[in-house]
Amino acid sequence: MSGGPPKALQSTGPHSLRDLPHPLAGSSSEEAVGGDSTPSPDLLMARSFGDKDLILPNGGTPAGTSSPASSSSLLNRLQLDDDIDGETRDLFVTVDDPKKHVCTMETYITYRITTKSTRVEFDLPEYSVRRRYQDFDWLRNKLEESQPTHLIPPLPEKFVVKGVVDRFSEEFVETRRKALDKFLKRITDHPVLSFNEHFNVFLTAKDLNAYKKQGMALLTRVGESVKHVTGGYKLRSRPLEFAAIGEYLDTFALKLGTIDRIAQRIIKEEIEYLVELREYGPVYSTWSALEGELAEPLEGVSACIGNCSTALEELTDDMTEDFLPVLREYILYSDSMKVPADVEKCQDRMECFNADLKADMERWQNNKRQDFRQLLMGMADKNIQYYEKCLMAWESIIPLLQEKQEAK
């Protein structure tokens, strides 16, 4: 819905680590799945592509911001932290600052990955590296290979049809950035995956490609056979216990699909409503030109309707950009857990696999609950804000309409 040609990205130099804030203090718009609901100037940074001053942090809102959206999403994140069963967080990862790189062979986008940790596995307390999608894809494969008994979070769609979607449009890049951020955060939250050595390298290595080549030859064949054996031990081939989960996931995905369709339909209806409003408001202006005493009141009503139209446009934009992508990503996520395979079962491994998968499912359920709480609360918030804007517009016009009455 953002009109106009997609904005191109600019390249800038490396950033100083000191400029980067502590994630908890800042990244409200990053972690709040409900998304950037308030267009206050402080929160614009999520969409900034290098034009902005480096001092403006990527998640930039200090906790004391008065805007209701950010304080509520702050609250949500604090709840998130409380839910992690007394674990104290000692690893924070953020994805931001997309940059376009133009080389002779290809053009691609990199994202800055910022890591802060007190864990001994990390030599330094802070890291900042640049990674491209390929690198994420590599990481995921490595995790699947090396942690076959665990559920690995999904990545956003790998392939985009060129010509249909602009890989470099602001919208697309932002959507992808959020998804990649989510991906890394899910790994970060996982008590086992977060300690994976590949993950560590991904977060810290200056030259990831060298490491990739190094590891490739050795692990390839082993990896494949392990995958071959264990790939089937995802949910599908599990007996009764997991059959229930499979059923659940089926219905869950169905319901999400329905919600997606409803949300799309609502946006469509809202856009059509907006089109009519945009014609409706100006007619009052035309009328106002004919009148004497009524000219101001009519003009006022026209302006009021114009303001409501703008508020509605903001609502539909927000829903399209923040709500729908997150919903769809969850559909993908639950789909990705249903990997069908027929493989020979290896009896002695079964116990181990069961426990891991079960633990992961529980974690997944928990995260799902929080994610949806945030998503739906965000949706409610956006609608509340829309109505508040309209309310303000109409309330402000009442004195104007009543004015001359008393003067008479």
Place this chain on the structure above:
Amino acid sequence: MEQASPDLERILQPAPVEPLGHHDAGLETAVGEEAEGVRDDERPGDGTMTENNFWLKKIEISVSEAEKRTGRNAMNMQETYTAYLIETRSVEHIDGQSVLTDSLWRRYSEFELLRNYLLVYYPHIVVPPLPEKRAEFVWHKLSADNMDPDFVERRRIGLENFLLRVASHPILCRDKIFYLFLTQEGNWKETVNETGFQLKADSRLKALNATFRVKNPDKRFTELKHYSDELQSVISHLLRVRARVADRLYGVYKVHGNYGRVFSEWSAIEKEMGDGLQSAGHHMDVYASSIDDILEDEEHYADQLKEYLFYAEALRAVCRKHELMQYDLEMAAQDLASKKQQCEELATGTVRTFSLKGMTTKLFGQETPEQREARIKVLEEQISEGEQQLKSKNLEGREFVKNAWADIERFKEQKNHDLKEALISYAVMQISMCKKGIQVWTNAKECFSKM
């Protein structure tokens, strides 16, 4: 519900002794006299009367019920129509109690008859319009059926509004036929028709002709005509777009109802999330169903606009009457001038203008002096008559302009007041809608927070 005037009580003075035939002679002047007598003193809402009035009576008028009836029409075919109950109450001065004095049933066609009568007998007045005959500017939910209860209800209110407007008009309220409309159920139609008002009505063709050929209409009327054309156009446009806006808004709200169902289904497979989802779904249902009342209220706003859409037509009718009178005057003056010229030619013997007599004279020989004398005499009589007529037409014309313009000023004030009120009530409706929206989504958000 918008009323014509803030208070329901009106002062109604039935024209006491005048026979209906009185209407035939010099309409405008007779009415003008009456109007002159009370104009300065009487305003809507004002209780005082001058010494010209015989009784001081406060009256309440209401169209309280609508009923479906079947009957036989003029062609003896069965038809269904709606009848409306009109109740008139007089309010006793002392204790403010109201007593039902008259109550009768009328159908829409009788209202039309009344209005057409008023149009003919008070051409200098901006006669209040009737509510629409058929539902127009509908959006998909409303049916365009005249028997639809919502339409009937809104029409009932519109008819009541019409009666109140007539009753609160300083001149129209005194009309006997109007009085009888409220009080004499049987035979009223015959009584109206006996006034012969249909014969007095100006033919459409005549009016159209005048509009095109009038040379010197009063500029104010020309401007007013343009204004009423543009007002009609802009309000029509506004009503059309508003109907589409209503349609779309309906769609937005109703689709949210689907959330109710899917949240309910989803909650069935969830453990901790279930309750929150379920109750949020309920709020989505509430949201979806709230639009019906909201749009019902907005229809009243649309009706207020429609009244002024139809008032534009009434304005135009007054302008047309002026053009007609002015044209009539111009024609009479032209006719007089030509007769004078003929007379002069006959007297002096010069023939400048073409005349049949001139032709026949050329063909058949000149007429005798006696014949010529006779013709001159006839012409002189005609000229004298013509001059009298021209004088009275002039007077009529000026009276008309004066009285019409006075009513137009009254109308302008009424329009500005009413439309401002309408805009305020529209803004209040929007505010209420926004507050409801905030309430529902806040409730839903709370449910989500408990997931």
